[in-house]
Amino acid sequence: MKRVSSVALCMVAALAVVVFLGETRTAEAVTCSVTELSPCVAAITSGSAPTGNCCSKLKEQKPCFCQYINNPALKPYINSPNAKKVASACGVSYPKC
Template sequence: MAMTMRKMAVVAVMLVLAMAAQEASAAGGCNAGQLSVCAVAITSGSPPSAECCSNLRAQQGCLCQYAKDPNYGRYISSPYARQTVASCGIPVPKC
C-alpha cells in the first residue's frame, strides 16, 4: 500500500509540474515542468539524476517563485526537495 501511495504522489507531482509548464510558457524564463525529472527524488528521497541536477541549476532563480505558488509549493518546500537541491550542490534558497 505504501508503494501505491508513493506512486500516486509521483503522479500528483508530475501533473502539478505539467500544469506549471503550461503557465510558465506565458510567464517566460521559469519552467517548473523542467523539474518533472526530479519527481522521484523529491517524493522518495532517492538520489537525483544528473538531468535533475542540471534542470535544477537552470531553474535555480525560480525556486522561490515555485515555493510560493499554492499549486506546487508543498512539493518544492518538502524535506526531500531540500535534500535533492542540496545533493545537487545548489544552496537551498531562503524565500
C-alpha cells in the first residue's frame, strides 16, 4: 500500500513540475490530463536528466499548465527544484498565468 502511495505521489509531483515550467497556449487542442506527464516522474523525483519522451509530454501539455498550477494538490510539487531543472533541461519556460 505504501508503494502505491509513493508512485501516486511521484506522478503528481512530476505533473506539477511540468505544469509550472511551461507557458500557456490555447490555440492548440490538447486534452489536459496530468497523467500525461508520467514520463517525467523519474526525472523529477530523482533529479536525473529527463528523457526525450518527458520533454515531448511537457511541451504537449503546455496549454494545460495554468490549470495544473491552480490545482492546490499539484501546486506544492511545481516549486520543486528538480521540477525546475527538468523544465529547463527540456527548454520549457514557466507559465505566466
